[in-house]
Amino acid sequence: MVKRISIERWNQAQKAERICHNFDRNHGQNHYKNTYYNYFEYLDIKDSDAFIVEIGCADFPALQWVKFGKGLFIEPMPSEILKDIAKELNCDIIADPVENIDIPECDEIWLLNVMQHVIDPDLFIAKCKSAAKIIRFFEPIDWPIEIYHPHTFTFEWYKNHFPDAKLYKGDKPNFHEAKCAYGIWSQV
Numbered sequence: 001m002v003k004r005i006s007i008e009r010w011n012q013a014q015k016a017e018r019i020c021h022n023f024d025r026n027h028g029q030n031h032y033k034n035t036y037y038n039y040f041e042y043l044d045i046k047d048s049d050a051f052i053v054e055i056g057c058a059d060f061p062a063l064q065w066v067k068f069g070k071g072l073f074i075e076p077m078p079s080e081i082l083k084d085i086a087k088e089l090n091c092d093i094i095a096d097p098v099e100n101i102d103i104p105e106c107d108e109i110w111l112l113n114v115m116q117h118v119i120d121p122d123l124f125i126a127k128c129k130s131a132a133k134i135i136r137f138f139e140p141i142d143w144p145i146e147i148y149h150p151h152t153f154t155f156e157w158y159k160n161h162f163p164d165a166k167l168y169k170g171d172k173p174n175f176h177e178a179k180c181a182y183g184i185w186s187q188v
């Protein structure tokens with residue numbers, strides 16, 4: 001079981017994580033674009049007219065590389081870069097942790113390398129499942145707890161929440177070095 005952390009610990013992690021996000025827009029988009037295309041391949045993400053909620057996208061959201069019907073970002077610490085991208089994509093931003101809000105009903109939620117940063121992982125997943133028809137996720141497992149990563153997860157934890165989760169072994173060049181759980185959860 002992964003436990004809820006205190007708001008103080010979460011704020012400490014958020015501040016430490018923000019320091020890691022120091023790319024300007026051009027460099028950041030070039031840096032993350034290939035990563036997102038890999039996520040799209042593993043998670044069967046294609047252009048669609050869906051309402052997609054991307055959670056924890058930091059500065060450079062995946063939604064900027066696909067066509068979608070409606071988009072929303074849930075990012076507790078939105079940067080000016082994210083605000084500019086959201087405006088260009090006509091997406092709103094909710095600047096609160098998922099645990100403190102009601103996620104609007106949507107077609108899909110994308111969780112791409114965000115779970116190590118949340119307050120209460122079980123509540124977070126429950127809220128996502130109650131809001132979305134589909135959840136696409138790609139998340140590191142067995143990664144050590146650090147100042148900016150207050151949680152670590154096992155593959156079994158993901159299998160408990162998403163029975164069809166698959167294991168990525170961390171072996172694709174220029175992509176994730178960590179083992180990851182990934183998959184598509186659907187209630188349709």
